[in-house]
Amino acid sequence: MIEVEGLTKRYGDFLAIQDVSFTVEKGQVLGFLGPNGSGKTTTMRILTCFMPATAGTARVCGHDIFEGSMEVRRNVGYMPENVPLYPNLRVSEYLNYRGKLKGLGRAERRRQIGQLVDRCAIREFDRVIIGKLSKGMKQRVGLAATLLGDPPVLILDEPTVGLDPNQIREIRSLIKSLGGERTIIISTHILPEVEVVCDHLAIIHNGRIALTGALSEITRAAGSGRVHLEARGDGPKIKEALEKVTGVRRIAAAEKEGLAVFDVELAAGTDGREALAKAAAAAGGSLVELSCGRTSIEDVFVRITASEG
């Protein structure tokens, strides 16, 4: 759906992004992650045909972003950072205006706007002047306008920035409900957001893509898995059994309130939870707790963005 190949953008002497490549398949929600000033907005502006790249190409829905600019713009709903709307218009007027710009006929506009005000929960604010809305409301109006014309691709630049926790939650669940049918790129530097909303991830750092892939694979590959295990029974005997499980690197054993407690370190990429549970049971231990200490996206992000400086 979106293929980005070697995008480079230079502002004078300043290299904003360099050789950025990634692909997003149909229906995926890609979290585009990076510190402030790492090139997220620049990449998005290029993909939405706001400005061209210095080098490299990209195709959106099969259309080249330089040669098929109009087609790309018809297929992409773009919500820029801070969602600039026209504060003097009423919500319905604004949506109608954007619908016209996107070339929707009168009947089609009415139908889509009717659906979107429900979907984005702004029906009761239909007649309110945009300048009087709260930031969260404006964000929803912006999202509704972005969804007008039913674009198969959505590109959202920091859609939750500056919102309060409740509003963030609402916008996130709204975005999440859009996934599946649409292909979405959402930029952010709020890490938990990625885990909630996205299934794929691209981390950009100093204008270069540092990491890209499926969220589940990244977290799995990044962490040498740690498993915490508590059992009632013969401690040394259980430990002996656990050590025989494949993939186990090291076991730290301890005793706590009559329970045998183990911290098991597994080799990268393996998930030995089932085998560990079986081994413990076979050694006569009754399992009380088994938890998986997976590495969070935050760990991955910090490792990448802090090390290269």
Place this chain on the structure above:
Amino acid sequence: MRRTTTLMSQELTTYFQSPLAYILAALFLGIVSIMVYLHSGGFSYVSPKDTVAFMIMWSAIFMVIIAPILTMRLLAGEKDSGAIEILVTDPVTDWDIVLGKFLAALLCLLAMVLPLFLYVVLFAMLRKPTDAPLDWGALVSGAVGLLCVLALSAAIGLLASSLTKNQVVSALIGFVLLLGLWLAGALLPEVLGSWGAQWREAAEALSLYSRLKSLLDGQLDLKSLFFYLSTTALALYLSVRAVESRKWR
């Protein structure tokens, strides 16, 4: 084309909702009315052709101030708020944007100027049999000339607005550009005239003042119209290039 009218009507709505256009219109009509009143000796002595020419010429000159203020928001405001990013990533061409905004400004200026022509009706009614008759030809060509000046002023104002994201700076640039055009038209023939008659003629051909003057005299000549249309088109073209400049800056 449909998108141009969409953009135009959106801008017109904004004009009619904000007090700026009304304040400008009130000031403009008030000042020109007083000037016309004084010029015609309190409507006691009416020489329609003379007074109409006076009215149109001063309306045109006031555009040096009015047009930049009216157009300053058009592109500078969009850039300042970031809404330009939404505008140019919707399926709209840069020409759609510039033309839509230009037409909105032109229509707004027209609406501002139009009430002045009530005076023409007044002159026709107050005319004594001994007065000179109303010269309809000169009136029409003068009105066309004013329309041309409005278009050029709106285009220059829009060009100024395309160059910056600060509305005050935009208004100042527009004011300086328009003032420069008028002054150059008035001064250059005098300065270059000392080099020879053909220089003087060339400078006059490019002068806003003498072009409008010839239209006010009732000469609806194509040269003058072409001069206004081409300079307006040039200003619009440069505005489009300025909107595009995000691409190669």
